[in-house]
Amino acid sequence: MRVNWNNIKLGFLGMVIIGLYGFADYRSDQKTIDDISIKFLGDNNLYLTEASVNKLLIQNYGTIKNRAKEQLVLNTIEEVLRSNDMVKNAQVYLTVNGELISKIVQRKPIGRVEGVSKFYLDDLGERMPLSKHHSARVPIITGKITGKTLEDAYVILNYINEDDFLRKNVIGIHIEEEGKYQLKFRLENFVVNLGGVENLDEKFKNFMAFYAKAAKDKSLEKYAVVSLEFSNQVVCTKI
CATH class of the missing domain: 3.40.50.11690 (Cell division protein FtsQ/DivIB)
Structure with missing residues (x-):
């Protein structure tokens, strides 16, 4: 029986690639939050301060800076921000540099x-x-x-x-x-x-x-x- 070395090579290559992706994801999850950035969008940014947002995050999650990325659920953070009476909408995401960015739209009276x-x-x-x-x-x-x-x-x-x-x-x-x-x-x-x-x-x-x-x-x-x-x-x- 002839051995199809091409298929074996492709299979081995696929396993290597999957392993590398898994390792990269693992390393990414182990990275910590290096900085937090809060950005207020639009021109109606008078009713909520950056300090108030930081306080809200600390009350719900404790200190976020230097925590592992895998410990944070971004959708949950967005829900916490939207729960504030002054917030109309919020979007939270992580950059490749380990920065947690929160973009917030305040309500307009x-x-x-x-x-x-x-x-x-x-x-x-x-x-x-x-x-x-x-x-x-x-x-x-x-x-x-x-x-x-x-x-x-x-x-x-x-x-x-x-x-x-x-x-x-x-x-x-x-x-x-x-x-x-x-x-x-x-x-x-x-x-x-x-x-x-x-x-x-x-x-x-x-x-x-x-x-x-x-x-x-x-x-x-x-x-x-x-x-x-x-x-x-x-x-x-x-x-």
């Missing part, structure tokens, strides 16, 4: 609720706790706070944030009751009765036309209330 409970409303419409590191300059939400009225406030805030003028000038939303929302402006004495959240495009289009004319006439200071509650019109109450 768009409104601040001032009531029995104080908290932010974030850009997903969810409750977000206040931060001890920074106070966001966002419209203040007051009045009758319920699940439904917060949903409506979120709709209003999203609309406001899409318009440069409104984003810079609206400083508050007061909830009189469900379907009755009032806006407060930074530089004006009057309040704007918005009514409900239906037909916002039409309501704000009418308001901007009124505002432009009143500003041109220098009569803005004469009004106490500007109502957008009625279809296709602006009803003003003078001081």
Whole structure:
């Protein structure tokens, strides 16, 4: 019987390669974490500090630096970071140089609720706790706070944030009751009765036309209330 030396050589070569890969993986797993890098992505990085993240990791894992790579489960670390109330998303990975890198996206508040409970409303419409590191300059939400009225406030805030003028000038939303929302402006004495959240495009289009004319006439200071509650019109109450 003839021996097929080519097959034997290929089999032996395959075993050598598998052994080398296994050895490389073993050596890689035995390497330790040489450094930790925490990177905050985006421009909304005011509510959580690097020290807070390090503290969170230490509380859950102890000291990470100089630990073997095989002792760390990256998916679990990501879950721990995402569990922080200020974190929107987190990605963790290891470099070939033994550096543990955490990329974190912080949550973005768009409104601040001032009531029995104080908290932010974030850009997903969810409750977000206040931060001890920074106070966001966002419209203040007051009045009758319920699940439904917060949903409506979120709709209003999203609309406001899409318009440069409104984003810079609206400083508050007061909830009189469900379907009755009032806006407060930074530089004006009057309040704007918005009514409900239906037909916002039409309501704000009418308001901007009124505002432009009143500003041109220098009569803005004469009004106490500007109502957008009625279809296709602006009803003003003078001081």
